[in-house]
Amino acid sequence: MRVLAAMSGGVDSAVAAARAVDAGHDVTGVHLALARNPQTYRTGARGCCTLEDSRDARRAADVIGIPFYVWDMADRFHEDVVDDFVAEYAAGRTPNPCLRCNEKIKFAAVLDRAIALGFDAVVTGHHARLGPDGLLRRSVDLAKDQSYVLAVLTRAQLDRSIFPLGDSTKAEVRAEAERRGLGVADKPDSHDICFIADGDTRGFLAGRLGETPGDVVDAETGAVLGSHTGAYAYTVGQRRGLRLERPAADGRPRYVLSITPKTNTVTVGPAEALDVSTVTGVRPVWTGGERPDMPVECEVQLRAHGEAVPATVVVDDASLRAELRRPARGVAAGQAVVAYRPDAGGDIVLGSATIS
Numbered sequence: 001m002r003v004l005a006a007m008s009g010g011v012d013s014a015v016a017a018a019r020a021v022d023a024g025h026d027v028t029g030v031h032l033a034l035a036r037n038p039q040t041y042r043t044g045a046r047g048c049c050t051l052e053d054s055r056d057a058r059r060a061a062d063v064i065g066i067p068f069y070v071w072d073m074a075d076r077f078h079e080d081v082v083d084d085f086v087a088e089y090a091a092g093r094t095p096n097p098c099l100r101c102n103e104k105i106k107f108a109a110v111l112d113r114a115i116a117l118g119f120d121a122v123v124t125g126h127h128a129r130l131g132p133d134g135l136l137r138r139s140v141d142l143a144k145d146q147s148y149v150l151a152v153l154t155r156a157q158l159d160r161s162i163f164p165l166g167d168s169t170k171a172e173v174r175a176e177a178e179r180r181g182l183g184v185a186d187k188p189d190s191h192d193i194c195f196i197a198d199g200d201t202r203g204f205l206a207g208r209l210g211e212t213p214g215d216v217v218d219a220e221t222g223a224v225l226g227s228h229t230g231a232y233a234y235t236v237g238q239r240r241g242l243r244l245e246r247p248a249a250d251g252r253p254r255y256v257l258s259i260t261p262k263t264n265t266v267t268v269g270p271a272e273a274l275d276v277s278t279v280t281g282v283r284p285v286w287t288g289g290e291r292p293d294m295p296v297e298c299e300v301q302l303r304a305h306g307e308a309v310p311a312t313v314v315v316d317d318a319s320l321r322a323e324l325r326r327p328a329r330g331v332a333a334g335q336a337v338v339a340y341r342p343d344a345g346g347d348i349v350l351g352s353a354t355i356s
Contacts, residue, residue, distance in 0.1 A: 281353025
């Protein structure tokens with residue numbers, strides 16, 4: 001097959017491209033330029049989407065011996081990922097920008113362009129597996145598993161995707177990169193959010209949404225316990241950084257229970273008030289076979305690297321509802337609910353939805 005290897009400049013995508021060559025594919029490497037001003041994005045050990053990454057990707061392509069190009073997708077990335085990130089926080093939700101980038105950029109804009117140019121599939125360095133049945137599964141390296149952020153992909157997108165790393169641990173990938181002479185073998189993984197250069201999400205949002213003072217209110221008594229300069233700076237389940245001006249009446253720690261943009265209020269309460277037994281989501285995607293017309297017994301994951309919880313899931317065209325067998329805490333609107341079916345060959349992704 002003629003395939004396009006998305007090369008971020010990290011070790012995973014470099015080894016994935018090399019394995020695609022070994023598998024006999026006709027491989028072309030491409031680096032996505034996602035920053036309108038690359039100097040404002042992360043550099044060094046916390047890098048992603050930087051000029052340094054572009055150079056690392058080019059050097060890796062040279063070692064592998066494949067053609068290499070840079071595609072400028074900065075405007076699309078800004079509109080579909082950065083602007084969406086800001087808008088979601090302004091609406092009181094907690095988005096996952098990596099999930100949105102996969103959905104809108106890597107497996108929509110890039111895949112569409114690749115197909116238009118005559119490529120058959122896109123290769124990435126995600127730690128996930130596609131079985132012979134075409135179903136998406138967790139990686140063997142559960143600590144690095146990225147099936148959660150890939151669960152937004154449609155059946156058609158998965159059919160045009162190749163994930164060569166799903167059967168390897170991260171340590172094995174690094175060792176292979178070293179054997180291949182790839183200079184990124186020891187390059188640290190990127191962390192946090194690539195488009196927030198200093199890692200200060202609160203400051204980033206304040207710069208775009210402005211300061212909007214409001215109250216921090218106790219859910220049980222209605223008492224005002226403190227104030228904030230922007231409800232967007234909080235997320236459900238948060239305990240640190242609440243800056244309460246006085247303790248709650250019972251003296252116990254308080255956690256963010258909800259954010260109400262209309263009143264610019266952050267509501268806090270005790271830990272047990274975070275317990276959730278039913279989770280609903282919108283914009284469902286179901287890739288684990290035919291969409292069921294009956295409830296499905298499965299497990300659901302409610303945030304990246306979160307614990308899987310047994311649940312009964314009901315899905316239709318417009319929504320997905322998960323009845324949890326045991327309560328979960330810190331469930332935030334804007335994240336994904338991903339349904340998995342335990343399987344001897346690795347947990348299978350059944351479907352996903354955006355938590356509403």
